[in-house]
Amino acid sequence: MSRIGVITFPGSLDDRDAARAVRLAGAEPVRLWHASDSLAGVDAVVLPGGFSYGDYLRAGALSSFAPIMTSLVDAANAGLPVLGICNGFQIxxxxxxxxxAMIKNTQLTFVCTDQVLRVENTCTAWTHQYSEGEQITVPLKNQDGQFIADESTLDELEGEGRVVFRYVGNPNGSRRDIAGITNARGNVVGLMPHPEHAVEPGFGPSTDGLRFFSSALTATLAGA
Incomplete structure (x- = not known):
């Protein structure tokens, strides 16, 4: 069975939800602690949403210096599948x-809504069970959710197909409606909306988010 780690930082709110999503997808969730430098031999990692360190300084800034992040950066650069959700994307x-980078939403208020996304890239470890152009609905909840980058970086993301999701109806002013991106290798994905809150009937607006975690499961099994 694939083992997918979920990191808990001080102020993480959605780590248990992410672990539940991993379990529902058929993998074994493994709790990882921010102050440890061990990834416990997991096959993939989720950085969950929340307000790590109270979003002091900048959202995700303090967590980026956690001991486990040194190990995670090395592992991600070596190909480990990593998913950052909301605060995890910021980290x-x-x-x-x-x-x-992420800055405050254009309206300078917290946004909480069921958000429609358009799938742009199905070649990542976390999205290969979706169809290009498919629209999915998952919850969105953030205050520092506006994705920004300089024009050359945005052009590079577009040109290399590294935009993974776009908002249908931009809720926060993100440049070019970008809701999620990937690295060049396709193993690291970050998005502001919360797929872990849309994984089972009767809880959330859909079950569209479950395929993030089942995609990672099949990707890790294929690489085993």
């Missing part, structure tokens, strides 16, 4: 595993 940007 991945702060560690430069992903391009760009």
């Amino acid at each position: 991945l940007c702060e560690t430069h595993l992903l391009a760009g």
Whole structure:
């Protein structure tokens, strides 16, 4: 059975939800602690949503210096599948595993809604069970969710097909409607919406998010 780690930082809110999503997808969730430098031999890692360290300094900035992130950066650069959700995406940007940065939403308020996304890239470890152009609905909840980057970086993301999701109806001012991106290798993905809150009937707006975790499961089994 594939083992997918879920990192808990001080202020993580959605680590248990992410672990539940991993379990529902058929993998074994493994709790990882921010102050440890061990990844416990897992096959993939999820950085969950929340407000690590209270979002002091910048959202995700302090967590990027956690001991486990040193190990994770090395493992991600070696090909380990990594998913950053909301605060996890912010942390991945702060560690430069992903391009760009996050700032406050254009309306300067917290946004909480069921958000429609369009799938742009199905070649990553986390999205290969989706169809290009497919629209999915998952919850969105953030205050620092506006994705920004300079024009050359945005052009590079577009030109290399590294935009993974776009908002259908931009809720926060993100450049070019970008909701999620990947690295060049396709093993690291970050997005602001929350797929872990859309994994089972009757809880959340859909079950569209489950395929993030089942995609990682099959990707890790294929690489075993």
